[in-house]
Amino acid sequence: MTRALVVRQSGGPEVMQLEDWPLASPGEGQIAIRQTAIGVNFVDTYQRSGLYAVPTPFVAGNEGAGIVTAIGGGVTLFRPGDRVVYQGQTGSYADERVLDAERVVAIPDGIDDRTAAAVMLKGLTAYFLLFKTWAIEPGQTILWHAAAGGVGQIATQWAKALGARVIGTVGSAEKMALAEQNGCDAVINYTTEDFAARVRDLTGGKGVDVVYDGVGKATFEKSLDCLRPRGLMVSFGNASGVVAIPDLTVLSRKGSLYVTRPTSTHYFASREALLEGTGALFDAVAQGAIGVAISQTFPLVEAARAHEALEARTTTGSILLLP
The missing domain is CATH 3.40.50.720 (NAD(P)-binding Rossmann-like Domain)
Known part of the structure; x- marks a missing residue:
């Protein structure tokens, strides 16, 4: 079991309730991670409110960074202790979770977990918009x-x-x-x-x-x-x-x-596309072309407050939940 913010019916921020959520061992091609930072994004509010339909109950959130704690069969990309980050996989508002290894990337040396969690989803969105949807010249x-x-x-x-x-x-x-x-x-x-x-x-x-x-x-x-x-x-x-x-x-x-x-699902359907995008993103961060601003952090249990701030459009930069 792991602590998680669970949505059992669509609605406002208050529908996210802290619960003990089942945590399976990683299966074939999967990894388990202990999360260290979790990104908060507008897509999380769309799913919670029902604007984007997600079968209930579900664990909210789509982005996070953490440390690999276990690997399933056939996994060669990672090993326990590796720092990783992901986006686009619902269920991030939790202490721990299991993910498909193919949809996760390693956090480069020199980039901390909070920065990775703050920039992954938003940065990949910027990447496909600026490089793929319309290639800026x-x-x-x-x-x-x-x-x-x-x-x-x-x-x-x-x-x-x-x-x-x-x-x-x-x-x-x-x-x-x-x-x-x-x-x-x-x-x-x-x-x-x-x-x-x-x-x-x-x-x-x-x-x-x-x-x-x-x-x-x-x-x-x-x-x-x-x-x-x-x-x-x-x-x-x-x-x-x-x-x-x-x-x-x-x-x-x-x-x-x-x-x-456009939506990122179609731009990062393959691991090759995901690695191309994250490679460009983390290079831009490392070279200083992109500075990542984390404006607010909230404890995981206060996810509702984070959603309220985001939907009020009073925030700037990135918001993180900290397990």
Whole structure:
């Protein structure tokens, strides 16, 4: 048995309850780990609330780092005592857990467990968005919504290192300076400014090459007005609600635009793709292209407080739970 935050019915943060949860021995191709740090992400809130359907009961969370305690049959990638990190496998809000070894990677020397847990899911999201969904080239201009958030801080730093001109939006005056520190050439407070008009001013009326939007419903429609003809709208999150496009002709009217709704599952379906992404990510961290900010930590038992802070959108950087 292990301590875990269990969701037995969809709802608010309070539905996560601390329980003793069965912990099996690792089977063929699996490893057991004792977790040292657990990342908190918006996808965790989507699953808990029922926006993303997960069969109940389940242990919340999708990202963590820890130490291998046992290996199952056929495992040659790891051995007990190795430090590892993972993302995209539901069940991370627990002291210990069992994972498929193929979906886990070693934490490089020089990167501590908390940094690894804080950057893995968010950093891989930034990686596939910047390198695969739209391969950023020097001189291109991008718009990144929620630039002071966990993914935003990582992505804007990385995009700047790749030579892009980065325009960021934030939801408060306090977050503007933080976004500037993390690579944004210009920052817009979208609660007080018309961000589409401001983007047009900043680009001389041309618009940006690509918009990266994890906010969702509140920013989607105006984001289309920020794009140059044949630009790409990347909608990758629903922090303010789910996006719907009832009339696709809006894309033709606004410049023969492209829209995509990517998810990491399809970008990291193979271990080779996972290792490519994590290799690039940890190299960027080691070289200083990406600084990882951990803004808050909570004990594992206070996961509900962490969700409340995240959903209130009062946080910056990454949030961790500590077993």
